[in-house]
Amino acid sequence: MGTTLAEKLWASHLVRKGEDGAPDLIYIDLHMCHEVTSPQAFEGLRLAGRQVRRPDLTIATEDHNTPTLDIDLPIADETSRKQVNKLRENAEEFGIRIHSLGDADQGIVHVVGPQLGLTMPGMTVVCGDSHTSTHGAFGALAFGIGTSEVEHVLATQTLPLKPFKTMAINVDGTLPKGSTAKDIILAIIAKIGTGGGQGYVLEYRGEAIRALSMEARMTICNMSIEAGARAGIIAPDETTFAYVEGRPHAPEGEDWDAAVEYWRTLTTDDDAVFDAEVDLNAADLEPFITWGTNPGQGLPLSANVPSPEDFAEESDREAAANALEYMGLTPGTPFREIPIDTVFLGSCTNGRIEDLRAAAAIIQGREKAPHTRMLVVPGSARVRLQAEAEGLDKVFLDFGAEWRNAGCSMCLGMNPDQLKPQERSASTSNRNFEGRQGKGGRTHLVSPLVAAATAVRGTLSSPDDLVDAPAALV
Amino acid sequence: MEKFTTHTGVGVPLRRSNVDTDQIIPAVYLKRITRTGFEDALFAAWRGDADFILNKDEYKAGSVLVAGPDFGTGSSREHAVWALKDYGFKVVIASRFADIFRGNSGKQGLLAAVVSQENVELLWKLLDAEPGKEITVSLEDRTVTCGELTVPFEIDDYVRWRLMEGLDDIGLTLQHQDEITEFEKTRASWRPQTLPAKHLPSVHIEAARPVDA
Ligand code: SF4
Numbered sequence: 001m002g003t004t005l006a007e008k009l010w011a012s013h014l015v016r017k018g019e020d021g022a023p024d025l026i027y028i029d030l031h032m033c034h035e036v037t038s039p040q041a042f043e044g045l046r047l048a049g050r051q052v053r054r055p056d057l058t059i060a061t062e063d064h065n066t067p068t069l070d071i072d073l074p075i076a077d078e079t080s081r082k083q084v085n086k087l088r089e090n091a092e093e094f095g096i097r098i099h100s101l102g103d104a105d106q107g108i109v110h111v112v113g114p115q116l117g118l119t120m121p122g123m124t125v126v127c128g129d130s131h132t133s134t135h136g137a138f139g140a141l142a143f144g145i146g147t148s149e150v151e152h153v154l155a156t157q158t159l160p161l162k163p164f165k166t167m168a169i170n171v172d173g174t175l176p177k178g179s180t181a182k183d184i185i186l187a188i189i190a191k192i193g194t195g196g197g198q199g200y201v202l203e204y205r206g207e208a209i210r211a212l213s214m215e216a217r218m219t220i221c222n223m224s225i226e227a228g229a230r231a232g233i234i235a236p237d238e239t240t241f242a243y244v245e246g247r248p249h250a251p252e253g254e255d256w257d258a259a260v261e262y263w264r265t266l267t268t269d270d271d272a273v274f275d276a277e278v279d280l281n282a283a284d285l286e287p288f289i290t291w292g293t294n295p296g297q298g299l300p301l302s303a304n305v306p307s308p309e310d311f312a313e314e315s316d317r318e319a320a321a322n323a324l325e326y327m328g329l330t331p332g333t334p335f336r337e338i339p340i341d342t343v344f345l346g347s348c349t350n351g352r353i354e355d356l357r358a359a360a361a362i363i364q365g366r367e368k369a370p371h372t373r374m375l376v377v378p379g380s381a382r383v384r385l386q387a388e389a390e391g392l393d394k395v396f397l398d399f400g401a402e403w404r405n406a407g408c409s410m411c412l413g414m415n416p417d418q419l420k421p422q423e424r425s426a427s428t429s430n431r432n433f434e435g436r437q438g439k440g441g442r443t444h445l446v447s448p449l450v451a452a453a454t455a456v457r458g459t460l461s462s463p464d465d466l467v468d469a470p471a472a473l474v
Numbered sequence: 475m476e477k478f479t480t481h482t483g484v485g486v487p488l489r490r491s492n493v494d495t496d497q498i499i500p501a502v503y504l505k506r507i508t509r510t511g512f513e514d515a516l517f518a519a520w521r522g523d524a525d526f527i528l529n530k531d532e533y534k535a536g537s538v539l540v541a542g543p544d545f546g547t548g549s550s551r552e553h554a555v556w557a558l559k560d561y562g563f564k565v566v567i568a569s570r571f572a573d574i575f576r577g578n579s580g581k582q583g584l585l586a587a588v589v590s591q592e593n594v595e596l597l598w599k600l601l602d603a604e605p606g607k608e609i610t611v612s613l614e615d616r617t618v619t620c621g622e623l624t625v626p627f628e629i630d631d632y633v634r635w636r637l638m639e640g641l642d643d644i645g646l647t648l649q650h651q652d653e654i655t656e657f658e659k660t661r662a663s664w665r666p667q668t669l670p671a672k673h674l675p676s677v678h679i680e681a682a683r684p685v686d687a
Contacts, residue, residue, distance in 0.1 A: 027661075055669060070683065071679070118668060152647065
């Protein structure tokens, strides 16, 4: 019997097989750190008198706490400043490469890794952050870990782990215009639920996935965690190789040829058996949004706010009732009529250059709805530079949006970019939990296209709703 | 991690069941960036009450906590174990522990000893009769002794072995350093390294400024 891609990656990183119920020891190729989940791990090392085994396989960036304005001034919030300073001290003490605020390679850790060419097919990648699943888009086994595990990787460059189960997500058909990778993953989560992926590595397969760009694949793998999965993965192909080639850390010359030859073997065998399979037809998709307070509470934008009675299970009814109350929504209201206060374009889900381009193409030459604020936060400083080189910053500024510096920003509101109580956002990020974007804030997760159209009309909208359909969609 | 064979220290009877991790350490303390110094956070909400057991002189030096069933339920925060350790506890005795708490304890060298509720009640009686009385916990014999009373406790064999050897997960993995080194030799040269750092030319980033709303 053949093996799945995830199993191949596991086998190729096995340092030691666990005996008598002990876990396997897995080698880690790349360890990324940020300021929030690393301080105690470094202190643990210090207390035990241990060193970082492979500083040359470790990298740190500042992202969660960093402000998106006035980045040349000291960080105003004391807790945030302390966490960021601690990371800088630790990086210095242990000899770890760090990209600090103001550096061209600073940004969200999951944007920076791929951009530097550090994320490649066939690797194991970890970070003290659940959205490490993003890197699975390259055909890497990538997953988030806790602080003790961060310390373990720092000290040993390995992790003791029990094998994951595997699930195939087959997405066939062609994605209609106006729908994006974000709509695919929101539809998948709505289908299998926020616990549906628990214990699994999800492998996204099928022609709709093959047709996606690398950045779109990252959007999908990014949100695997919202389905409860340990990781998401997509087999590498020509699209992947083309994306990696020429990046600062990409292999060169003979190394490149050897790497690509190996990468081509990274597929699930035809006769491999997954522990579970789910099918979806991309042709049936339309722009998707969330209406509730977990990412599984999503529906097509063309629908209406559901009623708790629509759900068969008592627990779902209760969850829906609570969510509707928190979100301040009345059942039966067409989604398209819901007014939005803030549009947030950014995060490790949708803060890459293609996302900014897609949104800019929609709003170009239009005016922003007067009551709606739009915040554009590039995923990394490089993304910002690239966008500025293409003149996208001007498009956003002329439209009336705010053009910010890179970071996690309003994705989780650890910095000053937060919603006010009861403020409503259309956000391209990945979590719509209560209070995630600011205490009492109400989040609708959307694609960059929906975000842009919403900023134009001031209510949840898709590009189709705009007068004179945008050129990009014709 | 220190090796654990036996420990003798003041027993603290905590006559409560379902002590969850929010009670062991409230969320406000999780913003700290240190791994140590959580002793003040332990049972923070209860410590304000003058009658709380740890506020009594006889128990201040306590190192063996004897608690009610279902100790350590709730969130997975490792801080709960750090706080108990920082305060000076070496052992927690209860008839049932939450899985994650027990797992975290094992990782951090805090002994979570499972003693039947019947025997917990006996220990409580002895400790109440003579506040400040010491308890001896032998991991070797898997027994808890308080005065004349000796009762057995249960612990996972693997965890027991690790505690007795003084091995945390990291220590354990480091025993296989040779295998890690061997594995590293087989890694292909195309696999990336973060150092020496390579990047596109550095460019000055203009700071965004607030705009008037
Ligand atoms: S952008 Fe959001 S989800 Fe991504 S790493 Fe930052 S906080 Fe986490």
